[in-house]
Amino acid sequence: MTGLPFLSQAQQMSCCQTPGATASFAMLASDKQFKSSHEEPLPFHYKSVAGTDITYPTADGKTAHAFVIKSQKPTDNYVFVIHEWWGLNDYIKQESEKIYNDLGNVNVIALDLYDNQIATTREDAAKYMGAVNTERAKAIIEGAFKYVGPKAKIGTIGWCFGGGWSLQTSLLAGKQAAACVMYYGMPEKDIARLMLLNTDVLCIYGSQDQWITPKVIADFQADMKSAGKKIIVKEYNADHAFANPSNPKFDKTATEDAYKHVMEFFKSRLK
Structure with missing residues (x-):
């Protein structure tokens, strides 16, 4: 994914793909160079102290899976975490709990856009990523909105595949959207859709990224300006997935700096 700076290097993962308006990015699932740039995660098990796995109904007549950590005190603040191309595995759950602990009084819900499929090889990750159906993903996200309720103030975060879906989730959230963080995710290119965005966007990427x-x-900055929306860009002299310690081009300094900006961004908007 991105960061996970709190895990050992041997325990890390990576990222990528995006939704309908940016469906061309799904073609990366068959890109050999793209697949080879993602180190396969070593076996890792994480037992959450506070989180639980849940299911909830979706409008398409199915159910969805998510990992939820509820705030200790009642609050309408939520962070939606969108996994990268491996799926909602224990790495994502640990990252979710780190965000939960570092932000303080907030609820965190990590969505599962793969419907309980978790990849352990590049081949499976590419297959699952390429098979994501936009309408099903939207049903999962909208079902989560109903789960958290109409009063929820929603922040979103994701990495690559999840970065693109972080933006799409904020778009779908309408007036409930409060903060959107994208780590090297594919932007929305439809200015008319961007005009519907109800929150600022923090966009983090590496200038050496080939994708x-x-x-x-x-182009995203220009489109956001045309849409009358605010975007904050944090560029690092780094490669794709630079915040993933399993990446040979992992940049620890950039990762730590980016995470500080993420925390500041969320804390100022999820008060």
């Missing part, structure tokens, strides 16, 4: 390139980000 989420400086031009992709520059």
